[in-house]
Amino acid sequence: MPFFSRNRNLLILHGTVLVWGFTGILGALINLSAVHLVWYRVIIAFVTLFIYFKATRTSIKLPGITLLKLFFTGALVGSHWILFFQAIKSSTISVALVCLSALTLFTAILEPFISRKKISKLEIFTGLLIISGIILIFKFETKYTLGISLGLCSAFCASLFSIINSRQVQKHPASLISFYEIGGAIVWISLYLLISGGFNSSMKLHNSDLIYLLILGIICTSVAYVAGVSVMRELSAFRVALITNLEPVYGIMLAFLFYGKKEHMTLGFYTGAVIILSAIFIFPYLKNKIEKHRIDKLLPQV
Structure with missing residues (x-):
């Protein structure tokens, strides 16, 4: 991959993660x-993505059973x-972002059961570090x-929905x-608002x-998502995962700003946050090293 193309994609990815942190x-x-x-957000994002698909003449057809699965997954989203x-x-924003980093912990626990994969010692170790930080x-x-x-x-x-999507993305865009x-998500949230009487005057929007x-809805959801997916064509999954882990870091920096x-x-919060974020950054690095070592062992010696 040309030098300028790689750096351009890295810049786009960092910009995307910064937007997510915002x-x-x-x-x-x-x-x-x-x-x-969230109700307003998902409607705006849905309409924006629909316009994007129409503008790019992208087919939005999927099998009925897949649509049903994605519909129920939308409740989790x-x-x-x-x-x-x-x-x-x-x-605070900082507390919410650091807690969101526990996604790695839950994935390490849930994925072996849902996907019937072997439990990784590295994932368990990373999970224990995150638990100590929490x-x-x-x-x-x-x-x-x-x-x-x-x-x-x-x-x-x-x-949960990341594990579900890791299967779906192997078959569909x-x-x-x-x-x-x-x-x-629009349908499920609308049903909740209808049942709870949430469609009321408190939904009124101010100009700001x-x-x-x-x-x-447009920039932080639709545009950022499309940009994030586009760079995956040229950047390794490892590099994408590593840079994506910067989201809570960027978010906390923006919150201070x-x-x-x-x-x-x-001080206790920052100590816990450092433990959690360190575990998240170290995990993909060590995983990449272990996988590379396994591949090297399988290759014939020259």
């Missing part, structure tokens, strides 16, 4: 409940986003117990998977809310 800022700025916020934004509103944060940030719990639940939902899951929601003292946490 979603926490928008969640804190929008004056809506988490459920209403919607729950993940609602819990994440509620975690922000119940604590316990430390719980110990020092007791006033944010609800936010931490919601953040962890959000990570759990994200882990990632963009279509996202499109139909977002569509499913509308602007932030458009940024969240926008909110300053409000995002200031205790």
Whole structure:
């Protein structure tokens, strides 16, 4: 791959991850409940992706059984986003982002059972490090117990639909998977709002809310997703995974930039956050090394 093409894709990927990190800022700025916020977000994202498919003349046809699976997975996607934004509103952006990093822990626990894979010692070790970081944060940030719990639940939902998607993406385009899951999320959230009486005056948008929601739905969801998928054609999965792990780092830096003292946490929080983020960064590096070593052992000696 040419030098400039590789660097261009790396720049796009870093920009995409930075945009994803910005979603926490928008969640804190929008004056809506988490459920209403996500309802608007998924509608805007769905419409934007539909326009993108029409403009690029992309077929959106999928088998009926696949559509049904993606529809139900959409409930997990919607729950993940609602819990994440509620975690922000119940604590801080930094707390929500660090707790979301526990996705690696839940995946290490759940994937062997769901996909019937052999349990990885490296994944268990990484999970134990993340658990120690979470316990430390719980110990020092007791006033944010609800936010931490919601953040962890959000990570759990994200882990479940990520494992499901890892199977679907082997058969269908990632963009279509996202499109139909977002569509499913719209239906499930709408049903919840209908049953709970959530379609009321509290959904009214202020001008600033509308602007932030458009940024969240179009740039932070649709555009960022398409950009993130496009670079995967030229960058290795390892490099993509490593850079994607920067999302909580970028998000916390942006939170400090926008909110300053409000995002200031205790030393215990930062110690726990460093343990969690270190585990997440070390995991793909060690995994790559182990896989490379296995391949080298299988190759014939010259």
